[in-house]
Amino acid sequence: MVSERGLEVLRVIVQDYVASREPVGSKTIVDRHAFGVSAATIRNDMAALEEDGLIAAPHTSSGRVPTDKGYRLFVDHLAEVRALSPAQRVAIRAFLEGGVDLDELLGRTVRVLAQLTNQVALVQVPVVPRSYVRHVELVLLSSARLLVVLITDSGRVDQRVVELAPEHRDQLDDEALADLRARINGTLVGRLIADVPPALAAVGEALPPARRGVLDRIGAALAEAVDDRRQDRLVMAGAANLARTERDFPGSILPVLEAIEEQVVLLRLFREMELDGRGVSVSIGRENPSEGLAEASILAGGYRSQAGGLARIGVLGPTRMDYSGNIGAIRAVARYLSRLLGEE
Structure with missing residues (x-):
């Protein structure tokens, strides 16, 4: 059983060692802290702490440093948590x-x-197991690259860059992109994130065959975003x-x-x-x-x-x-x- 003064000695050893990275000796404790007892008394307290495995000497004729057990006792008896300014x-x-x-x-x-x-x-x-789709944005970065942005009701934004296959690169003019965006949002907005992949299948059925390949790439990107949210x-x-x-x-x-x-x-x-x-x-x-x-x-x-x-x-x-x-x-x-x- 550690005495009250022993706990206080352990406290100053931890604090001084954390501040200086130097082992702490009995004379240092007496000089820096107002214990009102002699260095010999502090040495006795330190000997008891060392016997209990709370402090140790890193090398011969040095001061003492806290052990894992000593840090644990210090944290468990931590009376004050320093507040931020x-x-x-x-x-x-x-x-x-x-x-x-x-x-x-x-x-x-x-x-x-x-x-x-x-x-x-x-x-x-x-x-977030019950996150819902707020909006899906599609941005054509170049003839070969499409940015897919998934925004949820929680405010989280996931972005994926889709590389378009050569045979799909002439399928996305401004009008086609706007149509695809409207179809995807009309189907997905308000749905659970987990329901996104199967819901996109219905979008594909209503598209011209030439654009289904583009939708497949978009669907794969959204599926990756959904998987990330589950991890x-x-x-x-x-x-x-x-x-x-x-x-x-x-x-x-x-x-x-x-x-x-x-x-x-x-x-x-x-x-x-x-x-x-x-x-x-x-x-x-x-x-x-x-x-x-x-x-x-x-x-x-x-x-x-x-x-x-x-x-x-x-x-x-x-x-x-x-x-x-x-x-x-x-x-x-x-x-x-x-x-x-x-x-x-």
Whole structure:
């Protein structure tokens, strides 16, 4: 059982080590913090913490650094989450409000969160099972290329470029394109996204045979967009921040980079992380089921999508991170994101 003063000693060791990256000794604690006891007493407290596996000496005759277990106790007893400044809150809202659709909004979200935390920012793209078609736009880019744009009621925009076969390139003058656009929208607008592929079959039956090949290419592009919406995926920003903290990964940073690139491991972790009473979840070092993330911490919060479902938002970085500030940033950004999506 760790004493109250022992918890406070652990707290300042974590905070000082996060700030300086230097092991923390008893004399430093006495000089910097008003404990009102001698260095010998602090050494005894540190010895107890070390015996409990909460701190460790990285090398002989050094100060102490927190272990994964020590970070866990620190996070669990974290009394204060550092709030963002009024100026930061105004800047976040103004930046996020500039997003014109869901994809851009999520992109802006991870960029601002990465800047606030100096970590890799992650946001889970919500899977919206009951999204409806609002409009399909067709834009002829050249005689051989057609842009297909799918817009849904949630505000999400999917774009696909279709390469037209040589035998179809003389089938799309302005009048034919307008007719095709009207037929597609007349059939698809208001339908569930999942019903798009079969509904297009009816459009093809009413078209002249020469234009059915064009419709087939358009249908394939829309089917790809529909499939993407059914897949759980992440939007990320701030990977360059890992390079700045490479020294905090004494083993190797490569497994962390691989996990970021593959996404599958991070998505599974995000799904399994249960939010606590503060609306956050923290997985530290060897608590992560993936061996490649044994020197990393993942902090996750939740935001509400347009359909009311809960999706994850968070950061990934070394175990030596500013947990208090990062938790505060995640909660604030998640709150603004939920609010903006609720206003759509």
